[in-house]
Amino acid sequence: MTQLLNRFTYLERLVHWLVGVTFVILLLTGAAFSYPSLFWLTALVGGGAAARVLHPWIGVVFGVGIVFMLALWIRDMFLDDQDWRWLGAVRDYAAHRHDEVPPAGKYNAGQKVFFWAQGLLAIVFVATGVFLWMPDRFSSSLLSISRLLHYAAALGGGLLLIVHVYLGTVAYPGTARGMIDGKVTRRWAAMHHPRWDEDQSRL
């Protein structure tokens, strides 16, 4: 029988999907505000006026989710020496040359960088988002710059999301299950996160 490891707790999965689902809705409604040809996407939340009202509130939920996410995972996300070597071998990782890649711990360096990048972008989203939410309290120049930064952050976050979903589902089968019922197989762990796998054996 396939041996399973517990990778993510219920709370971790809940927070992940809270952030994930809100982020996708925010990305779609934000795309509607940014591209007239995508304005119809506002229909997903009940039309343009509803999208204008809901986007900031969904952003609040997203922001709260990110805070929980930081609290849950920040300890595991600092890069160690092995991680820097992993980043040096990122081309081998991308080309699936598995034996050339320095062994990763519970999170590989790519995941850690993803975590910090999304954390940083979240700060930009929330800070500029607050200004755009209540525009009558702030100056035009601040709001114009906020629109630019809010869009730039969304573009960055959107690109990261594409990579995140692609790697987690299509490129590396067995990964997504960790975020569904929280479990991964022993062999999956040995292949993708050998150092974490060893720690688990010692327990």
Added chain:
Amino acid sequence: MSENLTIKRMSATPSAFIPLDALRSNAPVYSKLVDISRCIGCKGCEVACKEWNDLKVEPTANFGSYQSHQDLSSNTWLLMRFNEVEIDGNVQWLIKKDACLHCEEPGCLFACPAPGAIVQYTNGIVDFNQDNCIGCQYCVTGCPFDVPRFDSSTKKVSKCNMCIDRVDAGLEPACVKTCPTNAIAWGTKDDMLALADAKIETLRSRGYEQAAVYNPAGVGGTHMMYVVPYGDRLDDYQLPADPTASPAPMTGLRFLKRVGAYVFGLSIVGTLAHFLAFGQQTVDEER
């Protein structure tokens, strides 16, 4: 629809930046011309505006000025601002008719993300269509003259529509009609520019050396122009000296959005290319 109401630009559509007037160019282009030297401060225009547009009365209180209200609102589209300025030892009113200037290049329309919420007609009128407004207030940010006002109960933005229903019927706007001193003139933009020149000539001959027309180039000119006796005191009139419809961050945003669309599309193509090159890294569970 009459010739007066041919659409030129519509917010959040390609026509926002590529105006449609190339298709039809015979429609008349109108402008108001506000000669501040002739204004006696009667506020008849404010009343006419409220009456014609059926706008709610807003109670006000004395705040130490002859001005009726402190600010524009979603129910007050026109406010005569009584700027008190001391010139050569005398107090003067450098009155500003504060209302939409109907820019030729409307910053509000450029900033608006809701298709058709802001429309510019070939006759020069910029009008808000509240049915399509989503209440984001980007137009307020985009307006270099701080004119549009948000109503927090209806979640819609409104402003002077140049009495578009009157103009469509061949009439002048209500404020023009009511002005007892003809301080507000109405006609084609060319005629109003010529009238402005004549007025400036007269003012200069009377000693107002700095008299000037306010028709700022940064917004492509406006369809409400002013003749200001003290053209060197635009600040005192609360008129921005160099307004722009496309501030640098907004130009940057337009560019970034265009680049972003390609980059985002390429990233999806990129994952497909990666998949075709390297496929899946499967885990052999049987081993």
